[in-house]
Amino acid sequence: MNRRADALQPHAVDYLEGLLEGFVAYDGDWVMTYMNAAAERLLNRRRDDVLGKTWHEAFPHAVGNPVDAMYQRVMRTRQPERMEYLYPHYGRWLEISASPVRSGGVAVYFRDTSDRETLNRIGRTLASELDLERLLQAVTDAATEVSGAQFGAFFYNRTNEAGESYMLYTLSGVPRDAFAKFPMPRNTAVFAPTFSGEAIVRSDDITRDPRYGRNAPRRGMPEGHLPVKSYLAVPVMARSGEVHGGLFFGHAKAGVFTERAERLVAGIAAQAAIAIDNARLYRSLQESEQRYRAVVESQAELVCRFRLDGTILFANGAYARSVGVTAEAMAGRDFWSFIPQDEHEAVRALLGRLTREAPEVRIENRFGTAEGERWMLWTNRALAFDAAGRVLEAQATGVDITERRRAEEALREADRRKDEFLAMLAHELRNPLAPIRNALHLLRISGAGPVAAEARDVMERQLTQLIRLVDDLLEVSRISRGKIELRRAAVDLAGVVASAVETSRPAIDAARHRLEIRLPPAPLHVEGDFVRLSQVVANLLNNAAKYTDPGGRIALSVQREGAEAEIRVQDNGVGLAPELLPRIFDMFAQADRARAAGGLGIGLALAKMLVDLHGGRIEARSGGVGRGSEFAVRLPVKSTL
Amino acid sequence: MRVLILDDNLELLESLALVVESAGHQVDTAPSAERALASQRDRPADVLITDIFMPDTDGLEAVAAFRRDWPRLKIIAMSGGGRMAKGNYLDTAKVAGADAVLHKPVEPRKLLGILEAFRGEA
Numbered sequence: 001m002n003r004r005a006d007a008l009q010p011h012a013v014d015y016l017e018g019l020l021e022g023f024v025a026y027d028g029d030w031v032m033t034y035m036n037a038a039a040e041r042l043l044n045r046r047r048d049d050v051l052g053k054t055w056h057e058a059f060p061h062a063v064g065n066p067v068d069a070m071y072q073r074v075m076r077t078r079q080p081e082r083m084e085y086l087y088p089h090y091g092r093w094l095e096i097s098a099s100p101v102r103s104g105g106v107a108v109y110f111r112d113t114s115d116r117e118t119l120n121r122i123g124r125t126l127a128s129e130l131d132l133e134r135l136l137q138a139v140t141d142a143a144t145e146v147s148g149a150q151f152g153a154f155f156y157n158r159t160n161e162a163g164e165s166y167m168l169y170t171l172s173g174v175p176r177d178a179f180a181k182f183p184m185p186r187n188t189a190v191f192a193p194t195f196s197g198e199a200i201v202r203s204d205d206i207t208r209d210p211r212y213g214r215n216a217p218r219r220g221m222p223e224g225h226l227p228v229k230s231y232l233a234v235p236v237m238a239r240s241g242e243v244h245g246g247l248f249f250g251h252a253k254a255g256v257f258t259e260r261a262e263r264l265v266a267g268i269a270a271q272a273a274i275a276i277d278n279a280r281l282y283r284s285l286q287e288s289e290q291r292y293r294a295v296v297e298s299q300a301e302l303v304c305r306f307r308l309d310g311t312i313l314f315a316n317g318a319y320a321r322s323v324g325v326t327a328e329a330m331a332g333r334d335f336w337s338f339i340p341q342d343e344h345e346a347v348r349a350l351l352g353r354l355t356r357e358a359p360e361v362r363i364e365n366r367f368g369t370a371e372g373e374r375w376m377l378w379t380n381r382a383l384a385f386d387a388a389g390r391v392l393e394a395q396a397t398g399v400d401i402t403e404r405r406r407a408e409e410a411l412r413e414a415d416r417r418k419d420e421f422l423a424m425l426a427h428e429l430r431n432p433l434a435p436i437r438n439a440l441h442l443l444r445i446s447g448a449g450p451v452a453a454e455a456r457d458v459m460e461r462q463l464t465q466l467i468r469l470v471d472d473l474l475e476v477s478r479i480s481r482g483k484i485e486l487r488r489a490a491v492d493l494a495g496v497v498a499s500a501v502e503t504s505r506p507a508i509d510a511a512r513h514r515l516e517i518r519l520p521p522a523p524l525h526v527e528g529d530f531v532r533l534s535q536v537v538a539n540l541l542n543n544a545a546k547y548t549d550p551g552g553r554i555a556l557s558v559q560r561e562g563a564e565a566e567i568r569v570q571d572n573g574v575g576l577a578p579e580l581l582p583r584i585f586d587m588f589a590q591a592d593r594a595r596a597a598g599g600l601g602i603g604l605a606l607a608k609m610l611v612d613l614h615g616g617r618i619e620a621r622s623g624g625v626g627r628g629s630e631f632a633v634r635l636p637v638k639s640t641l
Numbered sequence: 642m643r644v645l646i647l648d649d650n651l652e653l654l655e656s657l658a659l660v661v662e663s664a665g666h667q668v669d670t671a672p673s674a675e676r677a678l679a680s681q682r683d684r685p686a687d688v689l690i691t692d693i694f695m696p697d698t699d700g701l702e703a704v705a706a707f708r709r710d711w712p713r714l715k716i717i718a719m720s721g722g723g724r725m726a727k728g729n730y731l732d733t734a735k736v737a738g739a740d741a742v743l744h745k746p747v748e749p750r751k752l753l754g755i756l757e758a759f760r761g762e763a
Contacts, residue, residue: 430745430746431650431653432652433745433746434650434653434656434657434745434746434747435650435652435653435655435656435657436746437746437747437748437749438653438656438657438659438660438746438749439656441660441663441749441750442656442659442660442663445663467746
């Protein structure tokens with residue numbers, strides 16, 4: 001010890017001597033003034049040889065190396081520095097800190113980080129391995145090497161899809177057949193701490209361990225087992241606490257496994273656990289991908305996964321066959337190329353509606369298959385989103401609906417022809433009616449006997465009925481062809497009611513009904529077509545007159561209900577069966593009973609259609625058969641501002 | 642009064658002529674607008690009863706043509722359009738110059754009533 005070391009406080013020296021890290025001090029002239037015990041060990045030098053010598057005299061191999069450069073900088077700048085350096089002279093990694101001291105020199109701490117570096121290197125290797133079997137082998141090899149074992153084994157628990165667990169193992173340092181004839185390790189006193197994840201077992205001679213040889217039948221290693229004295233076993237545990245398995249190492253000589261070996265293997269086990277978790281996750285992802293493909297492959301529907309720009313990521317066999325491309329060649333294809341150009345805009349717009357909140361849209365479009373164009377119904381489902389919620393990936397499942405579309409088209413065509421036929425029929429039926437009517441008039445004025453007059457009355461009544469049926473028929477054809485246009489104006493509902501009552505008066509009077517009318521005190525205007533609105537009210541009145549027994553009561557009222565005008569027609573007639581209510585406004589819904597009353601059953605349907613055209617609503621209520629009916633029409637009131 | 646009836650349905654034309662004659666009017670008939678115009682030039686009528694839905698001629702054009710050349714002629718337009726047509730063709734016929742509009746099949750008494758009213762105005 002020189003003077004400067006003597007100057008250190010005794011307890012400070014105690015402290016420095018007790019450190020695991022190396023500590024060396026130089027004065028301002030680069031003369032070594034102190035070296036602790038750990039430094040002697042780490043540098044393999046005795047302090048008596050180097051104290052009092054300069055840094056370069058003591059360590060000539062260091063002249064000009066990066067550590068030397070750092071010391072020179074610290075001496076010059078008086079700023080502390082730290083570096084980690086694989087020191088060729090010592091063949092190990094050293095982490096070195098150099099700090100200026102107040103008296104003008106430099107103090108140096110250093111420690112061996114080789115083991116940490118080893119673990120880091122192994123960790124990097126393991127982390128990059130996603131194949132579970134190769135990973136297990138790499139773990140076993142690395143741990144066997146760093147522990148200095150003759151051989152090592154990794155027994156690894158697995159659970160298959162049926163939930164049964166079994167054990168895999170990898171070996172290092174011995175051929176696989178050295179263990180092939182042995183059963184898997186059992187839960188014996190020696191093995192239990194490892195497989196239960198309780199503790200590391202390290203023994204200089206396991207055969208002398210009290211736990212050894214206690215299990216029948218062999219009481220020790222089976223015959224033919226490689227001789228083991230030195231024994232090290234480390235559990236490998238997932239972050240979840242689940243025990244993946246155990247790493248086992250053996251050596252025929254006693255006392256091989258040091259504490260350092262235990263530390264290193266424990267480090268490798270920790271890294272292995274993380275890598276195994278990752279590899280398992282990766283494998284389960286791959287397996288679920290494979291299952292997905294297996295399911296999708298077996299489907300008759302066309303399935304493809306795609307990005308919204310149209311790039312196909314995957315298509316199943318049905319899709320590939322449909323477009324005449326091999327399944328392997330589907331990935332990367334552009335699905336727009338299978339969709340006719342004139343459909344692109346509509347399809348793009350619909351796909352644009354996919355969001356995280358509404359991840360499914362259905363699209364019907366034409367699709368170019370190898371055998372020509374087909375109509376498809378696609379169910380598109382968004383599968384993946386970016387951070388902003390934009391759709392990254394979607395899956396389309398398509399069903400061929402060509403036949404359905406054809407059937408629908410044929411049905412529409414048939415329906416159109418029927419409507420045209422009805423229109424033509426109504427016009428043609430009307431033509432003979434006018435001359436007949438004229439002829440009946442001539443018969444009337446020409447005078448005849450009472451029998452002829454009675455016959456003529458029958459013909460006139462039936463003719464009137466026939467004219468009404470033909471009119472109804474014509475209206476049906478107009479409605480179904482959508483050939484109705486409103487002539488809108490501000491309409492006072494009192495006028496509408498007056499016109500409707502005039503039209504319906506004959507029917508009401510013929511059945512001797514009493515009609516009560518209640519109107520609002522002030523004019524109530526709606527925006528509408530006077531003729532059509534009159535027709536709506538007249539139809540409701542006719543309906544009431546028709547389905548009320550003679551001598552009944554019909555009430556017609558108009559009132560304002562907030563922003564709406566309400567026209568209500570009530571009767572005490574035959575009422576409506578509950579099952580008829582929901583479809584009372586359907587065309588021909590009343591056909592059965594209407595026929596009995598001499599009509600086609602379109603009056604209410606026509607009323608509803610006209611009310612709808614006016615942006616209003618119509619409702620029917622009835623207490624049931626025999627309890628009367630009530631119809632209410634609500635129309636938006638025209639603002640008087 | 643002298644009444645000219647224009648309709649392409651000959652049975653109707655005949656029967657309507659008889660109805661109108663029965664009320665004491667003189668009747669000319671024409672199955673086409675062209676023939677009706679010729680008839681009106683030869684023997685001007687006081688009243689024209691015309692269909693406005695004919696395959697060959699646009700009845701509305703015929704109404705407009707008669708109105709232009711014979712401003713004092715009374716015109717009754719008939720449509721085959723049924724009840725719903727009330728708001729459409731017959732309104733248009735009025736705009737085109739008809740004095741009265743009826744829909745087919747015309748009630749004979751109603752038609753004769755209109756003719757009586759015209760006679761009263763004359």
